[in-house]
Amino acid sequence: MKASDDILVIGGGIVGVSTAIWLQRKGFAVTIVDREGFAAGTSYGNAGILAASSVIPVTTPQLLPKIPSMLFGRDTPLFLRWTYLPKLLPFLLHYLGHANRKDVKRIAEGLANLMHDSAEQHYALAKGTPAERYMKHSDYLHVYPSRQAFEKDAAGWETRTELGYGYTELDAAGLAEYDPALANRFGYGVLCPESGQITDPGEYTRALGQHFIDQGGRLEIAAVEEIITENGRAVGIRTSAGEMQASRIVVASGAWSGDMVRKLGLKVPMESERGYHVEYVNPNLHFRVPFMVTEAKFAVNSMEGRLRCAGVAEFGGLAAGPSRQPVEYLKRRTASLFPDLEYDDVRVWMGHRPSTTDSMPMIGTLPNVPNVWAGFGHQHLGLTGGPKTGRWLAQLVSGEMPNTDLTAYAPDRFS
Numbered sequence: 232m233k234a235s236d237d238i239l240v241i242g243g244g245i246v247g248v249s250t251a252i253w254l255q256r257k258g259f260a261v262t263i264v265d266r267e268g269f270a271a272g273t274s275y276g277n278a279g280i281l282a283a284s285s286v287i288p289v290t291t292p293q294l295l296p297k298i299p300s301m302l303f304g305r306d307t308p309l310f311l312r313w314t315y316l317p318k319l320l321p322f323l324l325h326y327l328g329h330a331n332r333k334d335v336k337r338i339a340e341g342l343a344n345l346m347h348d349s350a351e352q353h354y355a356l357a358k359g360t361p362a363e364r365y366m367k368h369s370d371y372l373h374v375y376p377s378r379q380a381f382e383k384d385a386a387g388w389e390t391r392t393e394l395g396y397g398y399t400e401l402d403a404a405g406l407a408e409y410d411p412a413l414a415n416r417f418g419y420g421v422l423c424p425e426s427g428q429i430t431d432p433g434e435y436t437r438a439l440g441q442h443f444i445d446q447g448g449r450l451e452i453a454a455v456e457e458i459i460t461e462n463g464r465a466v467g468i469r470t471s472a473g474e475m476q477a478s479r480i481v482v483a484s485g486a487w488s489g490d491m492v493r494k495l496g497l498k499v500p501m502e503s504e505r506g507y508h509v510e511y512v513n514p515n516l517h518f519r520v521p522f523m524v525t526e527a528k529f530a531v532n533s534m535e536g537r538l539r540c541a542g543v544a545e546f547g548g549l550a551a552g553p554s555r556q557p558v559e560y561l562k563r564r565t566a567s568l569f570p571d572l573e574y575d576d577v578r579v580w581m582g583h584r585p586s587t588t589d590s591m592p593m594i595g596t597l598p599n600v601p602n603v604w605a606g607f608g609h610q611h612l613g614l615t616g617g618p619k620t621g622r623w624l625a626q627l628v629s630g631e632m633p634n635t636d637l638t639a640y641a642p643d644r645f646s
């Protein structure tokens with residue numbers, strides 16, 4: 232076995248990098264192991280929104296009657312690779328089993344605990360590092376075609392209010408006043424304060440990774456094949472580049488984490504919720520703040536020299552390449568919302584959201600192997616919740632108890 236630093240973090244996405252930096256700040260020697268490098272996975276192409284108030288899960292009671300038309304309709308934001316359905320079915324049944332009011336409330340509370348202070352957590356992580364320049368405080372807007380469409384979402388907004396989130400409603404004139412670039416495009420909007428914007432999520436995560444290295448951290452490029460255990464404790468990892476020793480291991484490899492910890496006896500009902508972005512280079516349109524086009528299920532964010540439209544959901548597993556239909560959908564909907572959009576080039580990307588059946592991440596120690604910690608499963612919200620997850624994990628790994636109840640995220644809750 233190759234001698235290694237003390238703590239290994241598997242995965243160089245936003246969760247892994249945040250965890251590694253917080254561990255480093257506690258004085259540990261840390262190595263990040265990633266098969267490609269920093270921001271090689273989902274942290275590269277997301278919508279860049281610190282969506283502190285986006286605590287309502289996808290699985291709501293309102294979703295259930297819409298599923299057939301979402302799956303079979305032509306212009307809908309939900310996609311399925313039908314050949315994947317047999318494999319997906321057990322996950323799907325449990326996932327949809329949470330589409331009830333009681334679970335929505337419980338999940339919203341758990342996500343709020345993780346995300347309510349997201350912008351502050353990002354500042355605490357990135358301040359004074361080269362990553363700071365990609366981070367902006369900003370409002371986050373949800374736009375609707377009409378007030379009636381907003382009213383159909385009333386349950387979600389009521390739950391947010393109960394959890395202490397404030398927001399401002401804007402009619403079409405209010406939207407145009409808030410941002411003239413929005414004039415005559417949407418009928419109604421809801422403005423959420425205390426959010427944030429990352430102007431380039433890939434570069435942001437890489438800059439954090441570079442900061443970690445500048446502070447003495449190590450990056451090892453290798454694909455992890457398995458965690459090696461002896462007498463109920465992890466002693467290292469087997470990788471494509473050989474074996475590495477470790478006294479403590481954090482698994483933060485996003486949607487690819489499942490198999491790694493299933494081999495250690497943990498039940499992980501997690502699927503990739505594939506999402507896409509279409510990015511318009513040198514656009515003539517620039518929006519003041521990022522916004523979610525609620526009925527089309529994608530977000531729009533003006534980034535550095537690009538307009539990124541990112542979202543939709545496709546179930547099709549980790550192995551299959553990108554599909555044509557979600558990209559065409561995003562392009563078609565963008566063209567109809569912004570017929571005046573001009574640009575030099577278009578870029579397309581697909582990423583894997585790590586989604587558990589109960590929409591909650593797994594954060595904490597593995598009961599069977601107590602020197603391994605899980606830090607994955609952040610579904611649509613890993614950029615928002617990544618830094619705080621990293622802070623909590625660094626506390627847990629160093630034997631401190633975070634000043635919060637982590638039961639909702641317990642990795643063994645499905646076992």
Ligand SMILES: Cc1cc2nc3c(=O)[nH]c(=O)nc-3n(C[C@H](O)[C@H](O)[C@H](O)COP(=O)(O)OP(=O)(O)OC[C@H]3O[C@@H](n4cnc5c(N)ncnc54)[C@H](O)[C@@H]3O)c2cc1C
Nearest residue numbers: 244246266272273274277278280455485506612613614615
């Ligand atoms: C279209 C889209 C839009 C989104 N928009 C937002 C948003 O606006 N706000 C928000 O908060 N969230 C958003 N998300 C979700 C967010 O991007 C993810 O939740 C988050 O990036 C997950 O981070 P991670 O560090 O867990 O995983 P990743 O970023 O996927 O990192 C995992 C890393 O592990 C590495 N890896 C995997 N397997 C191995 C292995 N065997 N050995 C070594 N390394 C391995 C990969 O190379 C990768 O670098 C969006 C997602 C999508 C798809």
